[in-house]
Amino acid sequence: MSTTTLAQSANSEEEIIFYDLMCAAPGECWAPHCWKTRMALQYKGVRFRTVWVSYPDIKSLVGHTQPGNPAPTLPVIQHGATWIADSWQILQYLEQHFPSPPLLLPGVSAQTTHFFQCYCESVLSPPVRLCILPKVPAFLDDRGREYFIRTREAALGVSLEEAGRGQTVNAIRVPLGPLAKNLSEYGPYLGGEQISYMDIILLGFLQWFDRADHAAVQTILGMFKSDAGEPVREWYERVKHLAVTRPEAEGGV
Structure with missing residues (x-):
């Protein structure tokens, strides 16, 4: 899975766009890595909106975040001009820009x-x-x-x-x-x-x-x-x- 971050300055008050995997049921999350990002956003109370993406559309929508990967993956978030791919990289970004409540606890590195x-x-x-x-x-x-x-x-x-x-x-x-x-x-x-x-x-x-x-x-x-x-x-x-x-x-x- 890619860990590419295309980073420019972003305002914490800007809405995050979250690219999640579509299924047959409208507005229903199901993929494990997308669940991680969705739960992190919600736990922190971050304002975001979801763009639901069908599998064959992933490359055209977010492939630029994972150069060299012929089969780019989700989740991806966009925050202003900053794009982050990979659930772990997204968590690092959220912990930096939306630190409360924390998900990386002081006693757990x-x-x-x-x-x-x-x-x-x-x-x-x-x-x-x-x-x-x-x-x-x-x-x-x-x-x-x-x-x-x-x-x-x-x-x-x-x-x-x-x-x-x-x-x-x-x-x-x-x-x-x-x-x-x-x-x-x-x-x-x-x-x-x-x-x-x-x-x-x-x-x-x-x-x-x-x-x-x-x-x-x-x-x-x-x-x-x-x-x-x-x-x-x-x-x-x-x-x-x-x-x-x-x-x-x-x-x-």
Whole structure:
């Protein structure tokens, strides 16, 4: 994913334009990385508006933010004359220009938070990705659906159905285990006593899973039930209010 920032001076009072991935349901967020940016904007109460983008239109709209990338990605934000691509780079920008409330907490370094994001992307998500991918086209817009199927099947070398055959969300149990243990011992949030960007990272992935297969997410949330409770489910109940597609002018959570 690109981390390009095309930066010029921007006024913090200027409205941010947020480029998010379209689906068949108008005004509904679903993609995990776009969820991260949306939740960060809303948590900070930043005034923004959304431009919903179908997959085949991404390159023409925001490709200039990711030079050299033949398949540019979302999210992207535009703030005045400043363009930022990549959810992590967007977070850095928001923390600088809209510092309150913070999502990078004093007791949790940016490096630790970035490591957590890398863990979710490279360790937590892959075991269930093939279980989820075949279910994504069902909720995409028509043009996005055709693009998604064509490009993903070309990358995988097989149909989405074949790729997902035999896959199950139970594969997430092992990589999710350390997070459940951390919540049990140091919660109620992933960073301790306060919501942080780590909560948004994990919630973004779970919202993607939930949009594709609600029953699968319920299975995931119940994986670590014990006499002491259900740490992952209890955490999810605390933070799920962050994951809503709000009227942008309202801001805040």
